[in-house]
Amino acid sequence: MDRLDVTETFHSIMFPGHMHTKDSLNYATNFKFQDTDIVIATYPKSGTTWMQEIITLVLRKGDPTIAQTQPNWARAPWLEQYYCADVLKASTGPRIITTHLPYHLLALALQHSKAKVIYVARNLKDVSVSYYHFHKMANFLPNPGTFSDFLNEFLKGAVHYGSWFDHVKGWTSHAKDIQNFLDVTYEEMCQDLHGAVQKVSCFLQCPLTEDELNLAQKHCSFNSMKENVMVNYTLIPQKIMDHSQGKFMRKGQVGDWKNTFTKDQSRLVDDVYTSQMPDSSLLFKWEC
């Protein structure tokens, strides 16, 4: 088999409708990666936008001009969204490509590729709370109901882009099958942003001086990104993302789940985590 057909492969995963056509999904799974491509793979709400910003700044040695004048979706388009091909056509320099697709849908396209793949993972309790709030503001996603309703759907994988467990296990367990792979956690970026920017710059073979690193770090901080209209999604029309219902740059913290979860919900997630991730060597930080 040298080509994937979406009708067979996508039936079990839900996609946020209008952004994903059958053609755009076929385009993604059969994408021809270039060796110079940089791919950001994430489950939603795991630090995707943050990594888009870090890479933008690393490639420009901390110069924020592009980060402050070009929206993130135009400099690091989502592979599975209908506009990706057009954006990439206009791209100069190394292409930054973002995806929420699970590994198995890109395995064929990435086989033999030298593209640099960065997988960002975040602990699932914080992801579930962040995703819940995102559902409230993103009008292309269904009404999440109560947090308890949403958490049940989330744990079953009955949300857009499917199961967090399958996503994280899929990408991290195939790290060895991808020639150039780096995994980073949201929590390590929070704990040591300077170190995370440096780690990304080493992986991309784009060394930065200490001053350049400090500049990149400054523009990737939560407060800076929260104010940057090119990444805070306030440019998106209200009928698509309703900022009166919440902010995209919401809290940016590790352990915020504690403000939402009950003790029972926390225990339930711990139990599901233990049963779903028995062999995982991944160590998530659940609080700071």
Ligand code: A3P
């Ligand atoms: P919260 O909703 O918990 O605040 P994604 O880009 O994958 O959709 O992830 C969005 C989450 O990343 C949101 O989490 C957002 O606030 C957080 N985020 C974005 N930029 C950040 C930064 N510079 N520092 C910390 N968190 C950031």
